[in-house]
C-alpha cells in the first residue's frame with residue numbers, strides 16, 4: 001500500500017489529457033489474493049476502486065475519481081503457462097504485451113494484438129480496453145484472442161468468464177468483460193490464444209503525393225479481396241518527425257506513406273505483393289519499395305511504432321484521437337480533419353491503422369500557449385462529430401473512459417445506455433468499480449453511490 005505523495009501523483013493520471021485526480025491510496029497488488037482483499041475492503045468501506053495497469057490509456061480510464069483506491073496489477077507480471085498443443089497461454093494481468101510476444105516468438109508462436117504502446121502496456125489494460133494495433137486488421141483485436149478471464153468483483157467474489165474451450169457454453173460474459181474498461185471488476189488471470197508465426201512476411205513501403213491517393217489505395221486493396229496483416233498510413237508531418245527521430249528511411253518529400261505487410265505461405269505472399277504493387281501504381285504511387293531483409297523490415301516498423309515519441313520533434317504536447325470511419329470515407333474525413341486544424345489554428349498530423357478505418361489524428365501543441373488547451377479540446381470534439389457524421393464510431397481501441405463519455409449519447413439511445421448500465425450493475429451492484437467512466441453520468445447511478453448523503457430534491 002502506498003500513500004506517499006509521489007505514488008499518489010503517479011496514479012493520478014494516465015497518458016490522456018484528462019485532469020489528474022490523486023487517489024486516497026495506491027495498492028500495488030502482487031497476487032490474486034491481494035486483489036480479493038482490496039475488493040472486499042472497498043465494498044466494506046463503500047469506497048470506489050480503480051484498476052490500473054501501466055497507465056498508458058488515452059481516455060482517462062485509469063484516472064481515479066475522488067477518494068478512490070487505485071489497485072495496480074502491474075506487479076502481477078508472470079507468464080504462468082504456455083500450452084503449444086492447445087495454442088494458449090495463461091498470464092497474470094501485469095504482463096507487458098511485448099514481453100509476452102517476445103517469449104512466445106521463440107516457441108514458434110506470437111500474441112497478435114500489438115498496440116503501438118506494446119513496450120509498456122499490460123495485458124490487463126489490453127483486455128479492459130479491447131486494444132487493437134497494426135496487426136489487428138488481419139487477426140482481430142484483443143477480444144478475438146482472449147479465451148478466459150478470472151475476475152474479482154467488488155466485494156471479493158471471484159468469477160471465471162469463458163474457458164479453454166474455444167466455444168464455451170452459456171452467455172458470453174467473457175465478451176462482455178472485454179472492453180469494460182475496469183467498470184466490471186479486476187482481471188487477475190487471463191488465458192489468451194496464441195498465433196503460429198507466419199512462414200513468410202513481407203513489408204512494402206508505398207509513397208504518394210497526397211493523402212487521398214494513399215487512403216484510396218487502402219480501400220482498393222481490400223476491395224481486391226486482399227487482407228494484409230497490416231496497413232498503416234502516415235502523413236508528411238509525422239514522417240518528417242519520424243525521420244528526424246529514428247531515420248526509418250521514409251521519403252520525407254512524400255505527401256503520405258503507406259506501410260503494408262503481407263504474411264503467409266510464399267506463393268500467396270508473392271501473389272499478394274504483385275497485386276498490391278499493381279494497385280499502388282494505378283493509384284499513383286511515387287515510389288514502391290519492399291524491405292529486402294529483416295533488418296530493413298524492422299527499421300520500417302520502428303519508424304511506425306515510435307511515431308508518437310517522434311512528435312516531440314514538432315511540439316512538446318500532443319492529443320491523440322481515436323475514432324473509426326467507414327474505409328471508403330477515409331479520404332473525405334481526413335480532409336475534414338485538416339480543415340478542423342485550420343479552423344482552430346492547430347497543427348494536426350496523422351498516423352493510423354488505415355485498414356480498419358481507425359483514425360488517429362494527433363493534435364500537436366505547446367500547453368504553455370495561452371488558451372491552446374481549450375482550442376485543442378474543441379478541435380477534438382469536432383473530430384469526433386465529423387467521424388460520427390460520416391457513419392463512424394467513437395473509439396477504435398482507446399476506449400471511452402472519461403474523455404468520450406459525454407459523446408455516448410450521440411451514438412446510443414437512452415434505452416441502449418440504460419441496458420448498458422444494467423449489464424454493468426449485474427457485475428457491480430454497488431457501482432464501486434471504476435465509477436464515473438464510460439457511461440454518461442445521467443445513465444449511471446455510480447456517481448450517486450459516491451454521495452455520503454443524498455441532496456434534498458434529488459429524485460431516485
Ligand SMILES: Cc1cc2nc3c(=O)[nH]c(=O)nc-3n(C[C@H](O)[C@H](O)[C@H](O)COP(=O)(O)OP(=O)(O)OC[C@H]3O[C@@H](n4cnc5c(N)ncnc54)[C@H](O)[C@@H]3O)c2cc1C
Nearest residue numbers: 053054055056057061116122124125128131132182187397
Ligand atoms: C504512445 C501510445 C500508443 C498507443 N497505441 C495504441 C494502439 O496502437 N492500440 C491501442 O489499442 N491502444 C493504444 N494505446 C492506448 C493504451 O496503451 C492501451 O489502451 C493499453 O491497452 C492500456 O494498457 P495499460 O496497461 O496502460 O492500461 P491502463 O492505462 O493502466 O488502464 C486502461 C484501462 O484498463 C483498466 N484496467 C487496467 N488493468 C486492469 C485489470 N487488471 N482489470 C480490469 N481493468 C483493468 C483501467 O481501469 C483503465 O480503464 C496507446 C497509448 C500510447 C501512450
